[in-house]
Amino acid sequence: MMNREILKSVIFDQHEIIRNADIVHRRYFLDSQANYVVTGLRRAGKSTLLYGLVQDLVARGVDWRRIIYINFEDERLAEFTLSDFNDILVVQSELSDEEGLFFLDEVQNIDGWEKFARRLADSGRRAYITGSNAKMLSTQIETTLGGRYLTRYVTPYRFDEFLDATGKQYDEAAVYSTSGKGAISAAFESFYVDGGFPESLRYGMPREYVESVYQKVLLGDIVARNNVRNPQAMRVLMKKVAETVHNEASSTMLYGMLKGVGYKVSKDSVINYLAMAQEAYLIFPVRNAVAKFIEREGNPKYYFTDNGLLNLFLSKKEPALLENEVAVAMLDRYGDELCYLKSPKNGIDVDFYVPDEGLAVQVTYSLSESANPREVGNLIKLAQVDQNVRRLLIVTKEEDGSIEKDGLKIEVIPAWRYLLELASK
Known part of the structure; x- marks a missing residue:
């Protein structure tokens, strides 16, 4: 049985925090009359989102003693198990005669948590749950919870939120004025290199903070939780994935890359490691829109969920960071609709493609003479074979304008402007 005095200390300490x-303010809305599972990368801001909801509830008159907020990463709960959940209800009844509001933070640390979550919902109690593992949104969990919870996937700051957090204006006047554009462009320099972890803004050296987050995700959320027997191979695999940003990366290719540097792990282990990294929201795949089904599963492009993480691995970093940031922003906007397109039949190679939107996007650091034929030529070829394509776009680091060719218009837009456009949709 859990020591209830410890539970009370955890709750009241959390109230103070x-x-x-x-x-x-973030872009996410949580209805105070609904139950939620909030998930996403560690340190992306899930807990802070709940803090804001609690502050709003208290401002509207909810008594603090009704707020049962428990962070399951508190070391005082290291021995907490499924059988201890009922003590939370007992403690709540001791604190208040009114119905409690339950906030269970990083609850994936407790095996079987979903049974208690369902019990809370079935009894009409309001509950908000966070976790840093994609398994929390698996079909099995969704079946167990039976539609009793809404879901929210939270990312680190997107660029508009980064500007909000740093006090930069990005209204129409700022976007079009010389001084405003300069300030936004300067902010993007920091954002696309250091990433958008909210707490990193407090640090003079954000890279050190991001490194600590990465180590926690790798060693805690991936290696320890999955009992990875070769942690060093997992480390090297993530570095090799970072080196493939821009390109397709099959498990066979990554297996060969590990073998080439002396790591004797099986191909099945590589497949499992990639799945673990995705479950921890460290990386995500973008699929080929035109490949056969088996190729779609085996030959994605992998991107990192935050640029600060990718930046830990790269030396020649600018082009890869630019494409990675566009991938993150487009995934946030389009979800599973986001693809890339590589067709040996037509010789077409397009970085990002959203078929339902008729949108094709190329990303290049600079539209130099050497880059121009690839970026422009592939967009033109795609538009000539796919009548559904309505917008052709080249995203660059700084260049702005348009290109007219073969009766088609291709927009050229700096990345910061495109990220703000995506955020406004």
């Missing part, structure tokens, strides 16, 4: 939290 929430009272003192400085909340930056």
